[in-house]
Amino acid sequence: MLTRHDDHADLYRSFQWAVPKRYNMGVDVCDRHAGDPARVALIVEEEDGTIRRHTFRDLKDRSDRLATVLAAHGVARGDRLAVLLPQSPETAVAHIAGFKAGLITIPLFALFGAEALEYRLGDSGARVLVTDRAGYAKVAPLRAKLPELTLVLCVDGAPEGTLGFHEALAAASGDFTPVDTGPDDPAVIIYTSGTTGSPKGALHGHRVLLGHLPGVELPHEFFPQPDDLFWTPADWAWIGGLFDVLMPALHHGVPVLVHRFRKFDPAAAIELMKRHRVRNVFLPPTAIKLMRQAGVTGEGLSLRTVASGGETLGSELLDWGRAVFGVTINEFYGQTECNLVVGNAAAALGFKPGSMGRAIPGHAVAVIDAQGAEVPAGTVGSIAVRRPDPVMFLGYWNKPEATADKFIGDWLVTGDLGRRDEDGFFWYVGRDDDVITSAGYRIGPAEVEECLLGHPAVALAAVIGVPDPIRTERVKAYVVLRPDAEGSPDLAREIQEYVKTRLAAHEYPREVAFVTELPTTVTGKIMRRVLRQQAAAEAGK
Numbered sequence: 001m002l003t004r005h006d007d008h009a010d011l012y013r014s015f016q017w018a019v020p021k022r023y024n025m026g027v028d029v030c031d032r033h034a035g036d037p038a039r040v041a042l043i044v045e046e047e048d049g050t051i052r053r054h055t056f057r058d059l060k061d062r063s064d065r066l067a068t069v070l071a072a073h074g075v076a077r078g079d080r081l082a083v084l085l086p087q088s089p090e091t092a093v094a095h096i097a098g099f100k101a102g103l104i105t106i107p108l109f110a111l112f113g114a115e116a117l118e119y120r121l122g123d124s125g126a127r128v129l130v131t132d133r134a135g136y137a138k139v140a141p142l143r144a145k146l147p148e149l150t151l152v153l154c155v156d157g158a159p160e161g162t163l164g165f166h167e168a169l170a171a172a173s174g175d176f177t178p179v180d181t182g183p184d185d186p187a188v189i190i191y192t193s194g195t196t197g198s199p200k201g202a203l204h205g206h207r208v209l210l211g212h213l214p215g216v217e218l219p220h221e222f223f224p225q226p227d228d229l230f231w232t233p234a235d236w237a238w239i240g241g242l243f244d245v246l247m248p249a250l251h252h253g254v255p256v257l258v259h260r261f262r263k264f265d266p267a268a269a270i271e272l273m274k275r276h277r278v279r280n281v282f283l284p285p286t287a288i289k290l291m292r293q294a295g296v297t298g299e300g301l302s303l304r305t306v307a308s309g310g311e312t313l314g315s316e317l318l319d320w321g322r323a324v325f326g327v328t329i330n331e332f333y334g335q336t337e338c339n340l341v342v343g344n345a346a347a348a349l350g351f352k353p354g355s356m357g358r359a360i361p362g363h364a365v366a367v368i369d370a371q372g373a374e375v376p377a378g379t380v381g382s383i384a385v386r387r388p389d390p391v392m393f394l395g396y397w398n399k400p401e402a403t404a405d406k407f408i409g410d411w412l413v414t415g416d417l418g419r420r421d422e423d424g425f426f427w428y429v430g431r432d433d434d435v436i437t438s439a440g441y442r443i444g445p446a447e448v449e450e451c452l453l454g455h456p457a458v459a460l461a462a463v464i465g466v467p468d469p470i471r472t473e474r475v476k477a478y479v480v481l482r483p484d485a486e487g488s489p490d491l492a493r494e495i496q497e498y499v500k501t502r503l504a505a506h507e508y509p510r511e512v513a514f515v516t517e518l519p520t521t522v523t524g525k526i527m528r529r530v531l532r533q534q535a536a537a538e539a540g541k
Contacts, residue, residue, distance in 0.1 A: 027100060036055075077103070102179030102181055188208065284440035309332040335415075356426045436463070441506045448463045476535060496508050
């Protein structure tokens with residue numbers, strides 16, 4: 001969507017959205033490139049080193065066949081299709097088929113535990129699940145609690161209660177006509193954590209991809225360019241992997257390297273990028289910190305752009321990145337509800353180390369006060385984005401009150417505090433709530449606390465984030481035990497494992513402190529602020 005400029009103000013003023021009246025995201029990222037039978041969409045490197053290439057024509061054929069299978073099972077427009085898989089061609093096919101069939105897809109993290117999956121599948125009313133044996137092993141015991149989940153397709157076999165994904169596609173017709181959708185028609189629900197209650201499903205329309213494009217093109221220095229090839233270690237279950245990399249690259253007909261490490265390995269990531277001559281990469285800040293800690297070198301890399309978002313990097317990490325990658329890491333900013341609205345393009349437009357960047361063309365971003373008025377340059381306030389905006393969510397799934405609370409007038413309030421300087425650069429200050437930012441994930445304390453209360457030894461629990469040099473923050477739990485339980489290192493480990501297996505590995509408390517009471521307000525609300533102050537004092541000692 002962007003044309004090359006060397007002045008941000010000119011670029012911003014000249015930009016105009018081009019959102020058509022009829023638009024289907026699945027057709028956009030797949031069908032329109034399928035005319036060339038040799039055009040590569042995905043390059044897959046398996047764990048054993050095997051490399052497979054999938055063309056856009058392959059994606060079209062397989063997504064059309066899957067859409068036909070779904071229709072044959074009575075799955076209709078507006079039904080929800082959940083995808084519980086790591087980075088894989090099947091993940092892309094499932095989402096594309098869902099979009100083309102007029103369904104609403106739900107990306108789910110492969111490392112989610114049973115409680116996290118039960119809530120998301122139940123809250124969304126998912127009718128279809130595409131997963132593998134490992135994923136279904138967690139879902140199978142939940143089927144009785146998920147009456148709306150009537151069809152499960154498994155990509156590596158067909159355990160009892162499922163249908164073989166590849167077998168079903170092989171037997172299906174590839175003759176499918178995509179559903180006629182508009183840009184505001186619902187397309188995807190991505191769950192996001194908040195400070196209170198369970199995770200909320202951010203519902204986006206088909207236009208969300210178009211809304212992402214300027215925010216991908218600018219930090220990747222007017223992407224795409226000849227020979228570009230994209231990769232990210234981020235899972236496609238999150239908005240960063242799905243809509244910062246996979247879908248925008250396919251929109252532009254740029255191939256995506258598919259490889260997800262079971263555990264991120266800095267040296268292996270460098271070698272992977274060298275082997276495939278990766279040109280564009282999205283690296284979460286934690287991945288960059290781990291690379292620096294491991295002392296990797298960039299000799300032999302072919303990188304044209306490196307982008308990062310989710311946490312501020314700081315000048316030292318940016319200097320290290322320039323030395324190793326040969327390019328300046330372009331930071332960008334957004335959130336699940338309204339992503340990629342601020343960013344840098346250092347090579348083309350200059351930047352200020354430590355800033356998040358300037359407003360991406362097409363997005364009205366400001367710092368406002370509690371009444372919704374813009375504050376002067378240099379003043380700290382709430383970072384906000386004005387509606388309407390193509391990248392902005394339609395609302396929270398089945399939560400109209402929470403949707404209304406997200407806005408002050410026409411300003412979507414991100415929940416982040418920041419300031420904007422005289423030159424239009426935004427500077428992150430912190431959260432104005434209790435959300436924990438750890439390794440690029442945003443973790444809502446309420447969900448972790450609720451899980452902790454399910455442990456038979458726990459009477460009360462409170463969760464906060466404490467500073468961590470690699471993850472930015474790590475989860476710390478303060479636990480009041482039941483009278484018949486006694487705190488010990490073994491019990492702490494048991495509680496950690498309890499949360500890890502029921503929610504997710506990134507959400508479990510890496511520290512467990514046993515206490516006799518928790519600070520609360522007169523109405524009984526936990527005062528996490530007091531716990532953060534207490535943790536800071538303990539760290540100081």
